Amino acid sequence: MNFENNLEFAKSLDAKDELKKFKNEFFNPAENLIYLDGNSLGKLPLRTKELLKKVIDEEWGSRLIRSWNENWLPRQKSVRERIAKIIGADLSEVNVCDSVSINLFKLSSAVLQLNSDCKEIITDSLNFPSDIYILESVINNFGNKHELRIIESKDEIQISSEEIINSCSKKTALVVLSHVVFKSAYKYDIPLITKELKKKGAYVIWDLSHSVGSVPIKLDEWNCDFAVGCTYKYLNGGPGSPAFLYVNKNLIKDLQNPIWGWFGADNPFNFDLSFTESSSIEKFNVGTQPIISLSALESSLQITIDAGMENIREKNILMTEYLIFLIKENLSEYHIEIGTPLNSKERGSHITLKHKEGYRICKALIESKGLKIIPDFRKPDNIRFGLNSLYNSFEEIFIAVKRIKEILDMNEFENFDLEFDAVT
């Protein structure tokens, strides 16, 4: 599309946006705020606000323990169904529980046990560090007999699928990659990598945290082995909402959860004194789930399903392309680099700007009086602008770029200190 560098054009894109009604599904704070951090924590859906009121007042308050059978077990299933729909899987392959890191621990431990002859694990330097830490701990738990190879990105933005494929050999037990990587938004080609690595006998666990809800995912169609992912970014599940995991139906019986808890047992309420593992995907449960946080997912996920992943993707490709256009048009003289692939097929739904004053620019955007724009910051110099098709507009993108230009023009970032908050 031929974009134009003016507000009217942004408004004309909004006028044609078929998803724009979904903005009204969310609570939009009264203040003068443009929220571009949905890749870190999604907005509050109004139907989730309603559902949580019911969960707290009626289900916990009035029905008390009876809600386990009446509401909470059925809801865990309906949340699993919705995740399955969004990631192209069957209900029987999806569980919702615990955190991404703990789920990756379960699956990677199980894969090393399954694939015990191979002693190499491959990941990349673009992966979310917690995924790498989990692999380090699993290697430690298995007696430090495995080698962890971290494929380095030359430009800190991407690594070709071919390089990943060529790095693997018959020795490779496991590959763990983020579908969309957290800093640059580079997106791997899951179907290609899956097909080629199957030939080499390596299993792959995909971390879908930064892609789920922003990019169509078809795990069954792509013949994937395993995946984990988070629900509080593009899926708007609320702070720390439980994570999910996926195991291909052909592999469930071969895997053993390394953490045996009562909810992973064949019949938890038999209270047998020795563990018998569930034969279903529920074997990956451990303890009691945080029901209030989990309940939020039921209503939040439905918005993504209602909007449709193809529509969501179509809009965020247009939004990221428009943002890149505006950056090139308006910010080219300010020593700013785009830290995201320029080809929309190779990126998710955020755009990263790199600038040596990135942290203070970020603070100026968030903390100035008047208009506030919220991106987030990832060391050393990455400002991430997350674009959520469900509630962000082209006008917001236009205004955000204008504001960045203003901050750079006036050196406004110099008014802010370099002290880092705990969470950036």
Added chain:
Amino acid sequence: MNFENNLEFAKSLDAKDELKKFKNEFFNPAENLIYLDGNSLGKLPLRTKELLKKVIDEEWGSRLIRSWNENWLPRQKSVRERIAKIIGADLSEVNVCDSVSINLFKLSSAVLQLNSDCKEIITDSLNFPSDIYILESVINNFGNKHELRIIESKDEIQISSEEIINSCSKKTALVVLSHVVFKSAYKYDIPLITKELKKKGAYVIWDLSHSVGSVPIKLDEWNCDFAVGCTYKYLNGGPGSPAFLYVNKNLIKDLQNPIWGWFGADNPFNFDLSFTESSSIEKFNVGTQPIISLSALESSLQITIDAGMENIREKNILMTEYLIFLIKENLSEYHIEIGTPLNSKERGSHITLKHKEGYRICKALIESKGLKIIPDFRKPDNIRFGLNSLYNSFEEIFIAVKRIKEILDMNEFENFDLEFDAVT
């Protein structure tokens, strides 16, 4: 105290109850309901209902990602502080995260690594099965080199502290016991067992799930090593609210969490590509916590602190003694056995009745028209009546026993089928 078997006497006990005002801290459903299952899921505190509204509407809805620094990290600390106060520990020794089972997995794995020369693990047949399953999985993960000894209870009610102590030897790496056991409410003598097992070099992990909030706990004063516990029973944290763990300050540096996630790292937001463990108790964090479920704890725990553990204990001793008196007076002819120690020093805050028709009696109590009484059921024949000093009254206890007598007199349980719900 000399109890009397009449309603007026029950009312006179309520009149003298110094904690009775705390009932108004909770949401009490309009229906004709006596809730005696606070040992499974505590009632909804009104201040928690208010706090959660703020968390959802303001913190998530309006402040969005900014709430991590403004609200959610500080709240995790204030929740830890409150738990520390309730279990007699220092803030630096307490973490709140994940589930009891996952926390037991972390600690028991860490202890086996620390105490690697000893190959025996001891627990008992009264322990909550998930604790035993976790130990089985840890043994499996360590290559099946450890022996798990499950000390059997002869009467299914108790095991003397001496028997536990005598079962341990220099070979014993780890002992895992429930402070108050889930079926019979038998309470172990933590100070005695701790003192004697220290002489043998065995570490002890106490599961406080059924004692915390109902029995005074002084982990530091008792010189304990480790503990885990749940927050949704007597502490009223809400369904599946996050669990806690305790590590004695002298042992933190020696332990390694087997699951290395970013929130257990020295500086999570540095995003280093290799894990450096936090030196504090926060090393036992893994991923992002479910903030809404966790937030409920801040206000819920404060009620227990306001009421005072000594007062709570004094009242629940009186309540359980009164319930035992009423059972003996009214139900002695109905083939009912009391499955709880009769000495109040040896029990927590629930009373278990054993009857071969236990499940259907339970259903009759819960599902009959008119007055509903909610206990819970644990196979094969245990009806548990949990008494929470914060909201249960002596009058409720009197009415409950009268109702049980009525059900038995009229064989009302025969109107109910034996089909088990998923959660009992």
